[in-house]
Amino acid sequence: MTLDSRAPSGPIETSWERARFELKLVNPANKRKYNVLVVGSGLAGASAAATLAELGYNVKCFCFQDSPRRAHSIAAQGGINAAKNYQNDGDSVYRLFYDTVKGGDFRAREANVYRLAQISLSIIDQCVAQGVPFAREYGGTLANRSFGGAQVSRTFYARGQTGQQLLLGAYQALERMIGQGRVEMFSRTEMLDLVVVDGKARGIVARNLVTGAIESHAADAVLLCTGGYGNVFFLSTNAKGSNTTAIWRAHKKGALFANPCFTQIHPTCIPVSGDYQSKLTLMSESLRNDGRIWVPLQKGDNRAPGQIPEPERDYYLERRYPSFGNLVPRDVASRAAKAVCDEGRGVGPGGLGVYLDFADAIKRLGRKTIEERYGNLFDMYFQITGENPYEMPMRIYPAIHYTMGGLWVDYHLQSTIPGLFVLGEANFSDHGANRLGASALMQGLSDGYFVIPYTLGHYLASTKFEKASIDHPEFKAAETQTNEQIRKLLSIRGKRTTNSIHRQLGQIMWDHCGMARNAQGLQKAIGEIQQLREEFWTNVNVLGDNDGMNQALEHAGRLADFLELGELMCRDALHRNESCGGHFREEYQTPEGEADRDDANFSYAAAWEYRGMNSEPVLHKEPLTFEYVHPSQRSYK
Amino acid sequence: MRLTLHVWRQRNASDKGRLVRYEMNDVSTHMSFLEMLDVLNEQLIGKGEEPIAFDHDCREGICGSCGFMINGVAHGPLPGVTVCQLHMRTFKDGDELYLEPWRARAFPVVKDLAVNRSAFDRIIAAGGFISVPTGSAPDGNAVPVPKENADRAMDAAACIACGACVAACPNAAAALFTGAKLSHLNLLPQGQPEKNRRSAAMVVQMNAEMFGNCTNIGECEAVCPKLIRLEVIARMNRDYIKASWANRNEPLKND
Amino acid sequence: MSAAAVTGALTRRASFFETTIGKKVVMAVTGILLFGFLLAHMIGNLQFFMGPEKLNTYAENLRHILPVLWVMRIGLLVAAVLHIASSVSLARAKNVARPVGYAKRHNVGSNYASRTMYWSGPIVLAFLIYHLLHFTIGTAHPEFRELKPYENVVSGFSNPIVSVAYIVAVALLGMHLYHGLWSMFQTLGAAHPRYTPKLKAFAKLFTAVIVLGFLSVPLAVLAGFRPGQDIV
Numbered sequence A: 001m002t003l004d005s006r007a008p009s010g011p012i013e014t015s016w017e018r019a020r021f022e023l024k025l026v027n028p029a030n031k032r033k034y035n036v037l038v039v040g041s042g043l044a045g046a047s048a049a050a051t052l053a054e055l056g057y058n059v060k061c062f063c064f065q066d067s068p069r070r071a072h073s074i075a076a077q078g079g080i081n082a083a084k085n086y087q088n089d090g091d092s093v094y095r096l097f098y099d100t101v102k103g104g105d106f107r108a109r110e111a112n113v114y115r116l117a118q119i120s121l122s123i124i125d126q127c128v129a130q131g132v133p134f135a136r137e138y139g140g141t142l143a144n145r146s147f148g149g150a151q152v153s154r155t156f157y158a159r160g161q162t163g164q165q166l167l168l169g170a171y172q173a174l175e176r177m178i179g180q181g182r183v184e185m186f187s188r189t190e191m192l193d194l195v196v197v198d199g200k201a202r203g204i205v206a207r208n209l210v211t212g213a214i215e216s217h218a219a220d221a222v223l224l225c226t227g228g229y230g231n232v233f234f235l236s237t238n239a240k241g242s243n244t245t246a247i248w249r250a251h252k253k254g255a256l257f258a259n260p261c262f263t264q265i266h267p268t269c270i271p272v273s274g275d276y277q278s279k280l281t282l283m284s285e286s287l288r289n290d291g292r293i294w295v296p297l298q299k300g301d302n303r304a305p306g307q308i309p310e311p312e313r314d315y316y317l318e319r320r321y322p323s324f325g326n327l328v329p330r331d332v333a334s335r336a337a338k339a340v341c342d343e344g345r346g347v348g349p350g351g352l353g354v355y356l357d358f359a360d361a362i363k364r365l366g367r368k369t370i371e372e373r374y375g376n377l378f379d380m381y382f383q384i385t386g387e388n389p390y391e392m393p394m395r396i397y398p399a400i401h402y403t404m405g406g407l408w409v410d411y412h413l414q415s416t417i418p419g420l421f422v423l424g425e426a427n428f429s430d431h432g433a434n435r436l437g438a439s440a441l442m443q444g445l446s447d448g449y450f451v452i453p454y455t456l457g458h459y460l461a462s463t464k465f466e467k468a469s470i471d472h473p474e475f476k477a478a479e480t481q482t483n484e485q486i487r488k489l490l491s492i493r494g495k496r497t498t499n500s501i502h503r504q505l506g507q508i509m510w511d512h513c514g515m516a517r518n519a520q521g522l523q524k525a526i527g528e529i530q531q532l533r534e535e536f537w538t539n540v541n542v543l544g545d546n547d548g549m550n551q552a553l554e555h556a557g558r559l560a561d562f563l564e565l566g567e568l569m570c571r572d573a574l575h576r577n578e579s580c581g582g583h584f585r586e587e588y589q590t591p592e593g594e595a596d597r598d599d600a601n602f603s604y605a606a607a608w609e610y611r612g613m614n615s616e617p618v619l620h621k622e623p624l625t626f627e628y629v630h631p632s633q634r635s636y637k
Numbered sequence B: 001m002r003l004t005l006h007v008w009r010q011r012n013a014s015d016k017g018r019l020v021r022y023e024m025n026d027v028s029t030h031m032s033f034l035e036m037l038d039v040l041n042e043q044l045i046g047k048g049e050e051p052i053a054f055d056h057d058c059r060e061g062i063c064g065s066c067g068f069m070i071n072g073v074a075h076g077p078l079p080g081v082t083v084c085q086l087h088m089r090t091f092k093d094g095d096e097l098y099l100e101p102w103r104a105r106a107f108p109v110v111k112d113l114a115v116n117r118s119a120f121d122r123i124i125a126a127g128g129f130i131s132v133p134t135g136s137a138p139d140g141n142a143v144p145v146p147k148e149n150a151d152r153a154m155d156a157a158a159c160i161a162c163g164a165c166v167a168a169c170p171n172a173a174a175a176l177f178t179g180a181k182l183s184h185l186n187l188l189p190q191g192q193p194e195k196n197r198r199s200a201a202m203v204v205q206m207n208a209e210m211f212g213n214c215t216n217i218g219e220c221e222a223v224c225p226k227l228i229r230l231e232v233i234a235r236m237n238r239d240y241i242k243a244s245w246a247n248r249n250e251p252l253k254n255d
Numbered sequence C: 001m002s003a004a005a006v007t008g009a010l011t012r013r014a015s016f017f018e019t020t021i022g023k024k025v026v027m028a029v030t031g032i033l034l035f036g037f038l039l040a041h042m043i044g045n046l047q048f049f050m051g052p053e054k055l056n057t058y059a060e061n062l063r064h065i066l067p068v069l070w071v072m073r074i075g076l077l078v079a080a081v082l083h084i085a086s087s088v089s090l091a092r093a094k095n096v097a098r099p100v101g102y103a104k105r106h107n108v109g110s111n112y113a114s115r116t117m118y119w120s121g122p123i124v125l126a127f128l129i130y131h132l133l134h135f136t137i138g139t140a141h142p143e144f145r146e147l148k149p150y151e152n153v154v155s156g157f158s159n160p161i162v163s164v165a166y167i168v169a170v171a172l173l174g175m176h177l178y179h180g181l182w183s184m185f186q187t188l189g190a191a192h193p194r195y196t197p198k199l200k201a202f203a204k205l206f207t208a209v210i211v212l213g214f215l216s217v218p219l220a221v222l223a224g225f226r227p228g229q230d231i232v
């Protein structure tokens, strides 16, 4: 199979414009004759569902939460980027494009990233018009801040709740369409399989999480907007329900999975406090603007932070990266933290933590200013740890945060299955090997509001359809298979809970496929995961039945898919003999311990084809060429 | 520390339901309340009993999924905190805790502590939006918004639709929730064109969902995890009165 | 049902007074009228302390402007009826809104008065009826004398049971007003972070004045105090 990215050739500045002109249009009168399924109601799903319904398509939208408004996008804190250059500080579409390609460590598709940067402008306009209460200056204009060490202030934000406000904007647009009967909303409904008829995606099989009923939905196109799969690590900053099920089952139906091993680890999260820990809480990156990160010079020094005098502290980021200091990118900061903890200089329970100290900032700016800037974050930290960050330094540790990998999509956001489109974090997207802060919200909304309405129309207008019906044998087959898996899960009645198995999987992934990876560890992990999967299918204990809400059963189904995805991630990490972005292979580092990228051999997106649970996946490559931003070694020294 | 829990167990909407007593022996004070329930559920599964169902997702106090009554207080004893953010250090050894689902006709129980809050979605669908089809927006800075308004709109927009206000209200009224959304949108210049329509439609739908009437008791404000203020209810009343005057010629409706 | 598609154009209609807020507005507005009356009535009552002539002639004079009096009475009656009618239908809404109650319930943000409006109101009503029979029509008054409010009051309150009944009723009315007074502003849409607290303070004060004003009479009588008479 050759992967055709369908990225327009010619000058990148006008490529999206030219593409849009060449795309076929659906006659307005015909739009309502087309049925579209949108799985997911996050920024990507809600914006797509609302926009397509506005255009006149027949839309059904699905989410597993009890309301579309609770999609995980709601948790995003920091902000959303846009090249508005309202601050007149030298920003431009080209600079945002450049920063994103470079930040992604040259593993993203240039044409997509450029389009993303262009569309970022319209996103802000749309959201403001919807009533998103972005932060404002006294003059009434929009405020911006610099985020994640960017040299320009291009981040728009709504307090520490940007994701929530953006999602509410999209959700409200979606509810408007629901109220008018133009979108049919299925909440508490989980997609469990994709139905492919004659090589085209024609529907899904879903489980009603309240009644347990297995229901089929037929359509002319399916959009997966189901978010990231960071929960394969069990502990992550993702919501508990975030899962890979939708895209993984699509993968098993033939959609290629690209760069699964590209995961982002966020340096500033609250460390694990015990073995009952259920998730990790992110402390916004902005804290690094004023906080100083350090550990004791001596290993095993377990004095209280206050007792440790300046000369016996190691401000390791400031030491190793004089010019960026505490503001180095996420992947760099995370690895540095791991390094000092591995040396046994970590602080807090289990030595898995470093200090984020505001003492100097409070001395310099006064407690008041710090309160204004970070008050809500400090409160959250206090809520969770019971420690007061105004008096003693915060303890932080890196945690899994975002997955750059996902289903492979072309410039039209279409996967390798015609009629199956993938939006938002679920696709392998525009972030390459590392995502810059405040760019995921941008991508989700870009995909949903401004890309899919054009590319989906083109697909529908240029494809011949015979009527899809849920009576088609393919639907029946998918339903039987789904029911079969549920019956199996409920019949094992073994010794172990889904949680304990999921924790164990997470530990394996974190130890061998986390912040730092090496061939030997990855091979070990693959074996361990296969065993664990074996144990899951013979020894898991899922009580209850399928005639109503059964949260253990939901978790079991998701875990089953994580147990397969985990192995693929390890294989991908193992095959990529280089270090780039979030993917750090210990064998491939510079003498100073920095990532050693290998453009000669690995300048491609790795797209994997599923070949059955116990047979090896097949690798396909989409070569990446960089005509505008020329690959260079990232250096933050 | 040791705890005694009385948890509402109900198989489904039609089941009668009852409180069941559970003893927990070594609860760590660092656990969040939901992690404590996770541990209890692990123990239950071990004993072959079905785990307790409760809604949750972000566990960061932002998605609004979680929420139930702890000893008769929505989201438990700490003000401005959801149950997922509540930590066990708030309780003391030997405490006896009653966990009950939100109680309201508009929030039928789905299972155990999980209820159906889609009535909230329908209130939003009735008018909780600004009609601006994708692509039709002017430049973000075309309409300046006074900082004070933006801030106050944000205060109201912080609502996470958890339903605690309804659960805590002696009248089971949804005034704080509806008032919060109306305030958010009616405060902004972008929200003005549809202000009257929105105010009328959302209130009518709120009634259609069989929520009780607000008599300004104030329990809702006290339990709201996002500290939404009673002021939003006054604004809702004001905007509704204005709206019904402005629309005096046609009956109030939300379609 | 939660997962059932939430769909279809919502087409609910309602006239202003069919909505809970419409009814609340009625209560607030009629509340204001009832208030005005209470204030006037209370002040009128205070003439008791100026002796028999004053109070009785006051009653006389009222009768000289019978038409005005009747307009007032009818106004009050209508207000009371509307107020009560709304409260009854709101009470119904409240009762269906929570079919299953809580096993444990703990209030954290409200006062007793606000939670008992549906009790204090009706009790005040009951009192009112008794009160009318007692002092206006007289059938509930053993030694009622037409147009002699002073004597009626004195003889009426000399019976401690009657006085206690009044005192209790007025106390409940006080609670009703204490919440009602600021509640009606909230209902009519006037809330303000700075002024609302002041308003609540004012409600306290105002209620206190009305309650004390009313209570002063039965208390005085009980204390054996007979303004204007003991001189003779």
Ligand SMILES: Cc1cc2nc3c(=O)[nH]c(=O)nc-3n(C[C@H](O)[C@H](O)[C@H](O)COP(=O)(O)OP(=O)(O)OC[C@H]3O[C@@H](n4cnc5c(N)ncnc54)[C@H](O)[C@@H]3O)c2cc1C
Pocket (backbone or CB within 6 Å): A039, A040, A041, A042, A043, A044, A045, A062, A063, A064, A065, A068, A070, A071, A072, A073, A074, A075, A076, A077, A078, A079, A080, A162, A163, A189, A190, A191, A192, A225, A226, A227, A228, A237, A238, A239, A242, A243, A245, A246, A282, A401, A402, A423, A424, A425, A426, A437, A438, A439, A440, A441, A442, A444
């Ligand atoms: C704590 C945190 C903070 C963040 N902060 C920022 C930030 O400041 N800036 C930024 O740009 N990005 C941030 N991100 C990243 C960003 O929030 C996400 O990448 C983005 O919101 C993903 O949106 P989405 O629409 O793709 O998916 P989601 O918002 O995750 O939505 C997934 C949807 O799919 C549905 N779904 C999933 N599986 C199924 C299924 N099987 N069946 C049916 N429905 C299903 C879910 O119900 C949900 O509606 C943050 C992420 C986290 C975790």
Ligand code: HEM
Pocket (backbone or CB within 6 Å): B214, B215, B216, C024, C025, C027, C028, C029, C030, C031, C032, C034, C035, C038, C083, C084, C087, C117, C118, C119, C120, C121, C122, C123, C124, C125, C176, C177, C179, C180, C181, C183, C184, C185, C187, C188
């Ligand atoms: C004697 C004179 C009375 C006065 C001055 C009075 C005044 C008020 C006022 C001002 C309110 C507040 C309205 C609002 O919140 O907007 C109120 C509420 C209420 N009244 Fe009365 N009332 C009186 C008698 C009654 C009676 C006789 C009843 C019942 C039979 C009653 C039942 C209620 C109820 C249930 C409320 C609560 C609704 C609410 O708080 O809005 N009241 N009253």
Ligand code: HEM
Pocket (backbone or CB within 6 Å): C038, C041, C045, C059, C062, C073, C124, C128, C131, C132, C135, C136, C149, C152, C153, C166, C170, C173, C214, C215, C217, C218
């Ligand atoms: C304890 C204090 C009170 C005293 C001493 C008192 C006394 C009286 C007297 C003497 C009359 C008859 C006046 C006349 O016939 O000319 C009267 C009438 C009346 N009182 Fe009171 N009263 C008291 C409290 C109240 C309260 C609390 C209410 C309302 C809730 C009330 C409502 C009325 C009404 C409606 C009338 C009829 C007025 C009319 O004739 O139109 N009174 N009162």
Ligand code: SF4
Pocket (backbone or CB within 6 Å): B158, B159, B160, B161, B162, B163, B164, B165, B166, B176, B177, B180, B220, B223, B224, B225, B226, B227, B228
């Ligand atoms: S107003 Fe407060 S309590 Fe009510 S739903 Fe919103 S956040 Fe929850």
Ligand code: F3S
Pocket (backbone or CB within 6 Å): B168, B169, B170, B171, B172, B173, B174, B175, B176, B213, B214, B215, B216, B217, B218, B219, B220, B221, B230, B233
């Ligand atoms: S508690 Fe209920 S009565 Fe009104 S003020 Fe809050 S909704």
Ligand code: FES
Pocket (backbone or CB within 6 Å): B055, B056, B057, B058, B059, B060, B061, B062, B063, B064, B065, B066, B067, B082, B083, B084, B085
């Ligand atoms: S779980 Fe999201 S708010 Fe509690």
